Amino acid sequence: MTQAPQYLLALYIAQHRDEPPISSGTVAEMLGRSGATTSETFQRLAGHGLVTYEPYEGATLTEDGWERAAELHETYVTLSWFFRDALDLEEHELKAMRLANDVSTVVSEQLAATLLQDELDDRAGE
Structure with missing residues (x-):
């Protein structure tokens, strides 16, 4: 599986x-x-x-x-955000879906915090 x-x-x-x-x-x-x-x-x-x-x-x-998929979804959203905004990848959703299970919760949470901080920093600089 x-x-x-x-x-x-x-x-x-x-x-x-x-x-x-x-x-x-x-x-x-x-x-x-x-x-x-x-x-x-x-x-x-x-x-x-x-x-x-x-x-x-x-x-x-x-x-x-549902519980397992909800956990995967959190990582998927973070990866999709990263692939789209930071890397400007096409098919970012599909790529995120394929990798969501391979990224630990800790890494996903740290990546989300970094992306959020970068976004806040960008807004503050405007």
């Missing part, structure tokens, strides 16, 4: 936009993956109790899945 966190995070974001269940196609499009791969991953996540999954209908995060 090496890429499972990406799917949890994408599902979390999609559930904020639409009512669950979220189709495999929606998450596949968000991640640039195939619908078949996404369906297989949803089945594995269901086996671990992180989602409920119904073929041809979609997936919904369970309480455990």
